[in-house]
Amino acid sequence: MKRLAFLFPLVLTLLTRPAAAQVYTASDPLAHTYSIVARDPQTGDLAVAVQSHWFSVGTSVSWAEAGVGAVATQSFTNKSFGPRGLALLKSGKSAQQALDELLRTDEGRDVRQVAIIDNQGRVATHTGSKCIDMAGHQQGAQFSVQANMMLTNTVPAAMAKAYEQNTKLPFAERVVAALEAAQAAGGDIRGRQSAALLVVRATPGAGVWEDRAIDLRVDDAAEPLKELARLLRLHRAYEHMNAGDLAVEKNDVPGAIREYEAAEKLFPQNLEMKYWHAISLANKQQVPQAIKLLGPIFRQDANWRTLTQRLPKVGLLTVSATELKQILAAK
Structure with a gap:
């Protein structure tokens, strides 16, 4: 009874505490993390990675819209900052004006970390005074890097240096290099679990499906950055595959072979890339070379042999009946 009497005042205090004291809710993910927002000075493309x-x-954390800008919202994350920030940019506000408006109406601003870049490359960044150490950010020419709950206070500087020094890399790979530098500097004090990379076009395309140049996510992995880098290489390989398919549509067989070979070099273990390279060789009257590639593929998975039987009907394999029989007999 005495124990209950002791607890009652404490419970009453908790129940009557003003709601404004709660600066985050169960719906706000605790995404303590490091990220980068950037604009490619060559193409105008926009990226956010985390x-x-x-x-x-x-x-x-990551939000972006073609021709508009990119937002990273983290720490005690206010997800609404993503779509609302982009809407403010779209209305004509600068990155700083958009950020000021988001923070003005947010009672949890002290625990937020937010970075915004607009389509002109202007950046605005906020690290709340109550973000968990080590926390900070660093801005550069058309980019901003930000981090909180890091093992060391060197992460933002390491990210900025990596991004600035890797100008020869393609834009997406340059952004990932900044993330890798953060991890090398100690990264998140808790470790690592997930990562994401989003790149949108400088200007909107004919349809929204054309606006995202790269959209990759690693939701759960022991080494998410390694997996993100692998997915980016695979993305590049399939860019060559798509170019090869386009060349096939245009009856440019030499062009298709070049693109399929480039894809295969990036991911030599991928059966599909080897397969379409072989089919292109067959269509260029190089059947013996095609059979040499197709034999190991058929041995690993007989379904590719079945698919080959169906290609002549739709004009994707243009060989004689005798050559088709030779191809299907490949071992």
Whole structure:
């Protein structure tokens, strides 16, 4: 009875505490993390990339729209800052004006970390005074890097240096290099779990499906940045595959072979890339070379042999009946 009497005042205090004292809610993910927002000075493309010890960080932190800008919202994450920030940019506000408006109406501003870049490359960044150490950010020419709950205070500087020094890399690979530098500098004090990379076009395309140049997520992995880099290489390989398919449509067989070979070099273990390279060789009357490639593929998975039987009907394999029989007999 005495114990209950002791607890009652404490419970009453908790129940009557003003709601404004709560600066985050159960719906606000605790995405303590490091990220980068950037604009490619060559193309105008926009990117946001992130890694965290949090499941599926890309669904919370990273937001971007073609021709508009990119937003990274983290720490005690206010997800609404993503779509609202982009809407403010779209209305004509600068990155700083958009950020000021978001923070003005947010009672949890002290625990937020936010970075915004607009379509002109202007950046605005906020690290709340109550973000968990080590926390900070660094801005550069058309980019901003930001981090909180890091093992060391050197992460933002390491990210900025990596991004600035890797100008010879393609834009997406340059952004990932900044994330890798953050991890090398100690990264998240809790470890790592997920990562994401989003790149949107400088200007909107004919349809929204054309606006995202790269959209990759690693929701749960022991080494998410390694997996993100692998997916980016695979993305590049399939860019060559798509170019090869386009060359086939235009009856440019030599062009298709070049593109399929480039894809195969990036991922030599991928059966599909080897397969279409072989089919292109067959269509260029190089059947013996095609059979040499197709034999190991058929041995690993007989379904590719079945698919080959169906290609002449739709004009994707233009060989004689005798050559087709030779191809299907490949071992």
